[in-house]
Amino acid sequence: MNIQIFGTKKCNDTKKAERYFKERKIKYAFIDMKEKGISKGELTSVKNSVKLNNLINDKAKNYKNSNLDKIRSEETKMEVMLKDCTLIKTPIVRNGKLATVGYEPEVWKEWE
Numbered sequence: 001m002n003i004q005i006f007g008t009k010k011c012n013d014t015k016k017a018e019r020y021f022k023e024r025k026i027k028y029a030f031i032d033m034k035e036k037g038i039s040k041g042e043l044t045s046v047k048n049s050v051k052l053n054n055l056i057n058d059k060a061k062n063y064k065n066s067n068l069d070k071i072r073s074e075e076t077k078m079e080v081m082l083k084d085c086t087l088i089k090t091p092i093v094r095n096g097k098l099a100t101v102g103y104e105p106e107v108w109k110e111w112e
Contacts, residue, residue, distance in 0.1 A: 001095055001111060002094075002096055003028035003029070003093065003094070003095055004028065004093070004094040005017050005093050006031045006038055006042075006091060006092040006094070007030070007032070007033060007091035007092070008032060008090055009032060009034075011090045013090065013102055017091045017103060018030065020103075020108060021108075024112070038085065038088065038092070040078065043055075043078060043081070043082065043088075045099070046092055046094065047074075049097070049099035049100070052074050052078065054101055055081070055088055055089055055101055056077070056081070056087060057086065057087050060086045060087050061086065062084055068080055068081070089101050089102060095108075
């Protein structure tokens with residue numbers, strides 16, 4: 001298993017995801033979205049497992065101003081999301097080519 005957790009230090013679901021893997025002594029890499037963000041390649045890889053619309057954080061402060069709900073092109077949506085990582089739901093948990101968004105222990109258990 002090659003686990004990566006993309007999230008923020010203040011996100012409760014990110015903390016729960018980290019706890020899940022720590023309790024099972026599964027090594028993971030934490031990527032702080034506020035510091036490093038997520039690359040276009042990583043986001044594209046995640047998009048293969050999770051629909052792009054499920055990655056949109058509609059509770060973000062900038063959501064209404066971003067007009068993501070009005071944009072039809074996935075490419076344009078991705079560009080907007082990459083410029084403002086707060087528009088991406090966390091945590092994104094990756095295991096190679098597999099990925100989840102949010103707290104998904106049922107799925108992670110299948111990875112073990």
